[in-house]
Amino acid sequence: MNKKAHLQKQLLAWFDAHRRVMPWRAAKGKTPDPYHVWLSEIMLQQTTVAAVGPYFLKFVKKWPTVEKLAAAGLDDVLAAWAGLGYYARARNLHKCAGAVVKEFGGKFPDTEEDLIKLPGIGPYTAAAISSIAFNRPAVAVDGNVERVVSRFFAIEEPLPQSKDNIRAQAARLAKDNPRSSDFTQGFMELGATVCTPKKPKCASCPWQKSCAAHRLGIAEDLPRKARKKQKPVRYGRVFWIENKSGEFLIEKRAGKGLYEGLYQLPTTDWTNDAKARRKNHDKRLRFKRLGADVRHSFTHFDLLLEIWTARAGAAFKPGKARFVSAGDLENYALPSLMRKVVKMCLHSKTA
DNA sequence: TAAACGTGGTT
DNA sequence: TAACCAAGTTT
Structure with missing residues (x-):
């Protein structure tokens, strides 16, 4: 042989x-x-x-x-x-x-x-x-x-x-x-x-x-490989907007590419400038910053999001977004990053 | 050719 | 902790 x-x-x-x-x-x-x-x-x-x-x-x-x-x-x-x-x-x-x-x-x-x-x-x-x-x-x-x-x-x-x-x-x-x-x-x-x-x-x-x-x-x-380049950090804010029933707002993500076709909590753009996009989701709502930020690591950048929370009154119009309960989430394509945010917000309420 | 594209586990 | 890695493909 x-x-x-x-x-x-x-x-x-x-x-x-x-x-x-x-x-x-x-x-x-x-x-x-x-x-x-x-x-x-x-x-x-x-x-x-x-x-x-x-x-x-x-x-x-x-x-x-x-x-x-x-x-x-x-x-x-x-x-x-x-x-x-x-x-x-x-x-x-x-x-x-x-x-x-x-x-x-x-x-x-x-x-x-x-x-x-x-x-x-x-x-x-x-x-x-x-x-x-x-x-x-x-x-x-x-x-x-x-x-x-x-x-x-x-x-x-x-x-x-x-x-x-x-x-x-x-x-x-x-x-x-x-x-x-x-x-x-x-x-x-x-x-x-x-x-x-x-x-x-x-x-x-x-x-x-x-x-x-x-x-x-x-x-x-072996095998030999070139060292990976260091990843940039991007910054932004993500918004937890809760109604009287304890439901929170999610929306379908716009645009192509990252998380295309998935759902998310409302968020600013994610930029390389920590000071940019310091803007809250809706002027009619009163936002408070959560104690902890979310960190998430992607293949080509690290993400640092501040979490801001607000209560929506009966007059609040969600527009294209919708209120869902935590139990509904299995029916929605919510990526791990956003599930992490949901978990942190739910946890902060009971803490 | 190189960059975009997720996440969780290991070292 | 930061880096690396896991049965790659698309643009």
């Missing part, structure tokens, strides 16, 4: 023995449901397995098939997604479900070429679905595989410059393998559980003897 076939055999044997149970993963020897594979792959983009678990279960219970999901309203999909982050994924998920029903009769295509044309499916996800759900020979290169390959070949060139090389090497390792689905999952699982970013468990690795970085003693130093 040649070297590559031997490595494949080692990884597959390791995966057979150590594969984790996940809600979207078919039992050993069973055929996976492409709808489950697709849904989980979208949710898992830049998101941990632990965070995805409950969301995946909620989605398949609410929408057991791609047809049901396509027939749902976008607001309901966003509400169910709330808290998972990267909400473009949810908007594209809904769009993609519609396309699969309309263009493919509700059956997911099985080739990378067809999959990558669908909304929210890029090079990684197209390969992952083709391989995992259909056992086709596609090579899915995610962060785990990048790390494993960087170490296995001791690639010193930093990411993302080394990406093309990593892709080519990963493809070489995966070539001519009848168990594409298991190999793809095993490749990633190895990175997730053994070849970890810090303190890799090289003693437990099926590829230890062939790993160049391990031989050189530099496994933990």
Whole structure:
């Protein structure tokens, strides 16, 4: 047996023995449901397995098939997604479900070429679905595989410059393998559980003897990456406006991009100048500043919001906004930042 | 090519 | 605590 076939055999044997149970993963020897594979792959983009678990279960219970999901309203999909982050994924998920029903009769295509044309499916996800759900020979290169390959070949060139090389090497390792689905999952699982970013468990690795970085003693130093730039801070105010029934005001967020299509408590713009936008939501209301501010960290900036509260009398006209109770929130796509504000305001009342 | 795009856990 | 990280995609 040649070297590559031997490595494949080692990884597959390791995966057979150590594969984790996940809600979207078919039992050993069973055929996976492409709808489950697709849904989980979208949710898992830049998101941990632990965070995805409950969301995946909620989605398949609410929408057991791609047809049901396509027939749902976008607001309901966003509400169910709330808290998972990267909400473009949810908007594209809904769009993609519609396309699969309309263009493919509700059956997911099985080739990378067809999959990558669908909304929210890029090079990684197209390969992952083709391989995992259909056992086709596609090579899915995610962060785990990048790390494993960087170490296995001791690639010193930093990411993302080394990406093309990593892709080519990963493809070489995966070539001519009848168990594409298991190999793809095993490749990633190895990175997730053994070849970890810090303190890799090289003693437990099926590829230890062939790993160049391990031989050189530099496994933990790879892959090399440029340092992240420091994030700017943005400032603003968020408003808790409560009526006599203890309900509070929420509104649909305007504009594109961040939190597009989601709900929020009324807020000023968020700017780089702490002194700008020192303006309250409604001149007719008397606002008091809450004792604590909200801090929230995004990928590309940190946010610091003052919380200002007011009581709305019977004459107050909410306009497009609406009063809701805390118990209603599961029906609204309120992001974690805003849920944090709600929690702080409710807590301050009982304190 | 680089920036936008969330969140929660770990070190 | 600040930095880093997690099954990336879109513009």
